[in-house]
Amino acid sequence: MRVMVDADECVGDGVCVEICPQIFKMVGDLAVVRKEVVPQECEDLCREAAEACPADAIKIDE
Numbered sequence: 001m002r003v004m005v006d007a008d009e010c011v012g013d014g015v016c017v018e019i020c021p022q023i024f025k026m027v028g029d030l031a032v033v034r035k036e037v038v039p040q041e042c043e044d045l046c047r048e049a050a051e052a053c054p055a056d057a058i059k060i061d062e
């Protein structure tokens with residue numbers, strides 16, 4: 001599973017970082033992914049972060 005954050009859509013509220021800090025971090029006002037290939041043990045939290053993102057900025061490729 002791969003993940004990315006669309007920087008044009010991210011509103012920088014940090015919700016994804018709160019849910020899944022193993023994958024997401026803030027850089028300035030935007031979230032970025034620490035690693036594009038999601039370790040299996042982080043997949044559920046990563047999906048949860050994508051569902052919780054208010055801007056629908058997290059793109060997952062299963």
Ligand code: SF4
Binds near residue numbers: 014015016031055056
């Ligand atoms: S939850 Fe979505 S909008 Fe909020 S910081 Fe993360 S990617 Fe950006």
